[in-house]
Amino acid sequence: MSTTAGPHHAPGPQYLVAGRYRLKSRIGGGGMGTVWLARDQLLDRDVAVKQVVSTEGLTEDSADNVRQRAMREGRIAAKLSHRNAIAMHDVALDRGEPWLVMEYLPSRSVAQILHATKTLAPAEAAQIGAQVADAMVEAHAAGIVHRDIKPGNILIAEGGRHTGLVKITDFGISRAKDDVTLTQTGVITGTPAYFAPEVARGADPQEASDVYSLGATIYTMVEGQPPFGVDDNSIALLHKVARARINPMQNAAELEPVLLRLLEPSPTKRPTMSQARDLLTSFAAGSRGSRDQVLTGLITRPGAGTPVWSQRTNRSSTTGPHRPAGATLPPYAPTMSADRGSRDLPRTRQGMSPTIMSTPQPHSSTPRPLTAQHHPSDSRQPSYGPPAQPSGTSSTALAVSIFVFFAVLAVVVVLAIALLR
Known part of the structure; x- marks a missing residue:
């Protein structure tokens, strides 16, 4: 059973857009609206779908303008077929709201x-x-x-x-x-x-x-x-x-x-x-x-x-x-x-x-x-370089710990041999 969005409910994960694109997770915002990672149920592939700004509450003229802009973006992007440009797959209408369906590229x-x-x-x-x-x-x-x-x-x-x-x-x-x-x-x-x-x-x-x-x-x-x-x-x-x-x-x-x-x-x-x-x-x-x-x-x-x-x-x-x-x-x-x-x-x-x-x-x-x-968020940003190496103090402590472990193990072995005799 598909999840649906009512007139006052924003689409979320598992929502099925235009009966074909199953939303998985929100991956950010583009120039005109929210972008979702979705699964194309027909072609069984991941796609990115852009939810154009909702027309809810707009006058009919304004809502029509938003739809025209979405269709225009789709038409413009569809004209391009270049390895260095994101491909446009589809423009879908869901409950009267336009969605742009694009190539999904894991990227930064x-x-x-x-x-x-x-x-x-x-x-x-x-x-x-x-x-x-x-x-x-x-x-x-x-x-x-x-x-x-x-x-x-x-x-x-x-x-x-x-x-x-x-x-x-x-x-x-x-x-x-x-x-x-x-x-x-x-x-x-x-x-x-x-x-x-x-x-x-x-x-x-x-x-x-x-x-x-x-x-x-x-x-x-x-x-x-x-x-x-x-x-x-x-x-x-x-x-x-x-x-x-x-x-x-x-x-x-x-x-x-x-x-x-x-x-x-x-x-x-x-x-x-x-x-x-x-x-x-x-x-x-x-x-x-x-x-x-x-x-x-x-x-x-x-x-x-x-x-x-x-x-x-x-x-x-x-x-x-x-x-x-x-x-x-x-x-x-x-x-x-x-x-x-x-x-x-x-x-x-x-x-x-x-x-x-x-x-x-x-x-x-x-x-x-x-x-x-x-x-403040800097400490949470992903690193682009190699992992930090242990400091000299940490390396020395590790070596001493290993040495003590094997020394204790040797003493235990010697005691065991003595007892067996």
Whole structure:
């Protein structure tokens, strides 16, 4: 007998979505709603299903808009068939509520990885960026602008033969270039820390904006925080982005010229996504082999042979910019929903300031880059390195204990022999 959800009861484990997808556990929140690990009863395989924000309590027009957005995300993602992009399997309607059915990938987001490692090596970051760019080249060719490339939306597979595989996910706010039905003039969507300057000033995101966001994401991988730093004041951060003066790089080394090209303030002077992929590939190939090895190889540390993320001590599974339910991560610069202060934003046209907006995230906050502060949850984070070795004092105590044990055993044996005689 299947578990059902009433009109005022949120679906839970064992609930059967659209008569086919059995929910197993909640694995986090994506750009538009909750994501569950589920079992496809028809094809007998695990899938990730995204429960789009409920339409309960909304007006009919608003509810229809939510459904259209879900269908739009499904259509956009279904256009892509690339090894470095999460595949969309189905869009299901359950009791009038839309669910997106996606490829299930046991993985960690780059944002989660950075929480543990703080930074990545330039060659490693360049290879991740090159593979994301390769997927986005195909997206742009299909007329799709992602609009929210950031560490939380890049996944690295863990476990099994796919460990180290890179995939871009969460096209929840992406838009096909010819899709204008859900566009609102003067509205900015996305994550400000990774905005292109022209988007912060209110321009409509284009392919060049995705290139800048990718550059900002790679910058964050090697420097430990976004190009404009971290600021809890979203409006102040937006001003910094609009001025396009990035913080000087400290760790990028030879990768810096490539990042500066991707982070070119003028969108007309930026490389295309194809050119960005080639720049990143050439850089990574210097230490990681040929172009094909960079674009198709699993992410590993040079000379180590083992993907850096396979050394985790506990497991989570993600298929979006989310984390296991209950996990604690320091947020990255937030995805925003704010009208206050909009009068102070950089103006893009006479009498209009952009409104900053995000898709709802009921169960998780968008990760932001780390600061030097330590969070209470740090001690609970999984380790990426080898197990800690016993201290010298512990090793000595162990050796003494073993010696005493065998000495006592020898005395017992000698006494036993004496008694038998």
